[in-house]
Amino acid sequence: MEENKVIVLPAEIIKNEQVAKNTWQMTLYPRFDFDVTNTSPGQFVCLEPLASDSVMARPFSISMISTSKSTFKIIYRVVGKNTLLMSKLKNGQTIKLWGPLGNSEIIDSRLYDEVWLIGGGIGIAPLLFFEKVISEYQEHIARVFYGVKDVLEMIPLKVYTPEEVQIATEDGLINFHGLITDLFAQKIISKPAKLLVITCGPNRMMQKVSEICQQYNTECLAILEQVMACGIGVCLGCSIKTTKGMKRVCHDGPIFKAEEVIWNELG
Amino acid sequence: MSSVDLSVEIAGIKMQNPIMPASGCFGNAEEFAQLEGMNLKKLGTLVSKGTTLKPQEGSKQPRIWETPSGMINCIGLENPGVEVMISEKIPFMAQFGVPVIINVSGSKYSDYGEMAKRLDRVKGVSALEINISCPNIDGGRIPFGCDPKIAANVVSAVRGETNLPLIIKLTPNVTDIVSIAQAIEAVGANVISMINTLKGVFIYKGKIIQGGLSGPAIKPVALNLISQVAQAVKIPIIGMGGISMLQDIFDFFSVGASAVAIGTANFKDPLIMMKLINELESYCQTHQLGNLDALKQKIKLKGGR
Numbered sequence: 001m002e003e004n005k006v007i008v009l010p011a012e013i014i015k016n017e018q019v020a021k022n023t024w025q026m027t028l029y030p031r032f033d034f035d036v037t038n039t040s041p042g043q044f045v046c047l048e049p050l051a052s053d054s055v056m057a058r059p060f061s062i063s064m065i066s067t068s069k070s071t072f073k074i075i076y077r078v079v080g081k082n083t084l085l086m087s088k089l090k091n092g093q094t095i096k097l098w099g100p101l102g103n104s105e106i107i108d109s110r111l112y113d114e115v116w117l118i119g120g121g122i123g124i125a126p127l128l129f130f131e132k133v134i135s136e137y138q139e140h141i142a143r144v145f146y147g148v149k150d151v152l153e154m155i156p157l158k159v160y161t162p163e164e165v166q167i168a169t170e171d172g173l174i175n176f177h178g179l180i181t182d183l184f185a186q187k188i189i190s191k192p193a194k195l196l197v198i199t200c201g202p203n204r205m206m207q208k209v210s211e212i213c214q215q216y217n218t219e220c221l222a223i224l225e226q227v228m229a230c231g232i233g234v235c236l237g238c239s240i241k242t243t244k245g246m247k248r249v250c251h252d253g254p255i256f257k258a259e260e261v262i263w264n265e266l267g
Numbered sequence: 268m269s270s271v272d273l274s275v276e277i278a279g280i281k282m283q284n285p286i287m288p289a290s291g292c293f294g295n296a297e298e299f300a301q302l303e304g305m306n307l308k309k310l311g312t313l314v315s316k317g318t319t320l321k322p323q324e325g326s327k328q329p330r331i332w333e334t335p336s337g338m339i340n341c342i343g344l345e346n347p348g349v350e351v352m353i354s355e356k357i358p359f360m361a362q363f364g365v366p367v368i369i370n371v372s373g374s375k376y377s378d379y380g381e382m383a384k385r386l387d388r389v390k391g392v393s394a395l396e397i398n399i400s401c402p403n404i405d406g407g408r409i410p411f412g413c414d415p416k417i418a419a420n421v422v423s424a425v426r427g428e429t430n431l432p433l434i435i436k437l438t439p440n441v442t443d444i445v446s447i448a449q450a451i452e453a454v455g456a457n458v459i460s461m462i463n464t465l466k467g468v469f470i471y472k473g474k475i476i477q478g479g480l481s482g483p484a485i486k487p488v489a490l491n492l493i494s495q496v497a498q499a500v501k502i503p504i505i506g507m508g509g510i511s512m513l514q515d516i517f518d519f520f521s522v523g524a525s526a527v528a529i530g531t532a533n534f535k536d537p538l539i540m541m542k543l544i545n546e547l548e549s550y551c552q553t554h555q556l557g558n559l560d561a562l563k564q565k566i567k568l569k570g571g572r
Contacts, residue, residue, distance in 0.1 A: 007303045008538050033303075048535060053336045055482045055531050098302070098537055229331050229338060229534040232302065234294035236316075236342045237331035246324050246345055251298065267328025267471070 010094040021152040041129040045099030046231035050085035061126035113192035120201025135160035147180025210258035220258035278432040278457035282311035289530030290370035322348035332469040337482030361391025380424040387429035400438035415450035460505040497523025
């Protein structure tokens with residue numbers, strides 16, 4: 001596979017299971033020459049919409065890859081007719097997709113004492129891929145922060161880091177009662193010297209994480225989401241204003257330096 | 268199997284087949300060039316994103332919204348400006364050996380004239396597509412393309428600066444599209460492309476957002492307007508508006524289009540243009556139609572009511 005090539009192909013569904021309230025995980029086996037080892041955390045694929053009256057591509061973060069099985073996973077919330085149809089797909093069926101999409105800067109976790117991954121709701125999906133990659137090196141330390149509205153929406157996370165997952169629930173039924181940003185604000189007080197924060201979730205949450213990071217002089221990357229029509233950088237539907245000019249979330253992102261994002265222009 | 272000649276020549280633009288991308292749904296070809304299975308050398312032409320004299324940031328978010336069988340966009344002509352097009356984008360687009368059409372937009376007559384002047388004789392440019400759906404800032408922000416006289420003035424301004432074939436992209440958001448088509452034909456337009464998006468709005472977080480509706484939802488409107496214009500002018504028409512399958516192409520041909528552009532359908536299937544070119548070729552082979560004239564003869568309308 002040539003570098004930066006985008007592959008369009010039918011992928012076989014290996015597994016499609018509900019993992020939490022309104023939340024599903026799909027394992028896909030892309031046939032032919034889609035090389036899962038050529039994907040990096042933060043990247044995504046577009047799925048062809050399943051509803052016949054839909055016209056726009058559906059982007060989903062890659063949440064995990066298996067190099068031995070040549071498969072990858074996506075985690076999705078059922079929010080409309082297309083994701084509802086996706087949840088009804090059975091093992092062995094195929095779905096058309098294209099990817100890998102998005103920027104693929106490899107984060108060198110050796111440069112940091114620790115990498116903290118702050119996920120809100122379904123935003124946890126791409127962070128799981130980050131976590132696995134970082135934890136492959138024993139001396140690298142990843143900590144996962146995971147916030148959900150209610151406990152039923154909480155995906156049981158399988159992580160590779162020995163560090164305990166920090167969980168916040170807004171309904172307060174388990175663990176920290178409140179917003180994940182409040183828990184993060186408490187923990188960052190005793191942060192290591194060289195810390196990298198990577199966040200993905202609702203814009204308001206990521207903005208708050210970014211503000212806290214700036215307060216503590218900590219590097220922060222945000223994985224953004226916008227409605228997309230093509231996912232490949234041609235429609236400009238997902239263009240956002242940044243301090244470095246207009247950027248396409250699908251092509252120049254979805255990973256951005258949080259300080260470069262102009263949060264109140266995200267729509 | 269016998270070979271099929273799908274070529275068509277429109278105002279001197281020699282196309283190997285009648286299928287091209289619609290401006291705005293194709294970037295400037297760079298991203299599609301990265302797509303495995305996409306052979307840009309096989310397209311009828313390449314068409315650029317809407318270009319303005321100066322770089323433009325475009326609209327704020329939200330910019331797109333899905334609707335039943337369609338979508339509304341208000342991208343706001345985000346583009347790097349004509350100079351970057353000339354120095355970087357056009358040389359890239361010109362390498363595929365198919366005609367390159369540059370789509371230009373302005374907010375004053377002089378913008379159009381100035382862009383035509385700069386694009387004239389730029390190596391690799393085969394034609395200009397003039398988007399006259401943009402608001403005229405010297406004319407109460409009413410789009411140029413909504414008035415026959417004003418539309419003709421834009422074409423005259425461009426015609427005065429270049430001998431390149433001029434494709435005028437008409438907006439459907441008018442009372443009498445025929446009068447506009449006739450007015451631009453009279454002042455030297457070579458081709459008409461139609462239709463641009465239909466004006467529409469969507470509601471986002473309690474705010475009304477204006478944009479243009481595209482996709483299969485607008486195909487019947489496009490067919491209606493093309494059939495009216497085709498009967499009233501002699502210059503050829505590039506048809507567009509919701510084409511996503513071979514039958515759509517036949518329908519556009521049957522109402523008078525000479526070629527077709529694929530827009531929104533590229534988003535749902537980024538290889539759709541390749542698929543349609545292959546399907547068109549194999550349809551002609553199967554039905555022993557040696558060229559597009561033979562095809563058009565076969566799908567000729569048998570009247571109507």
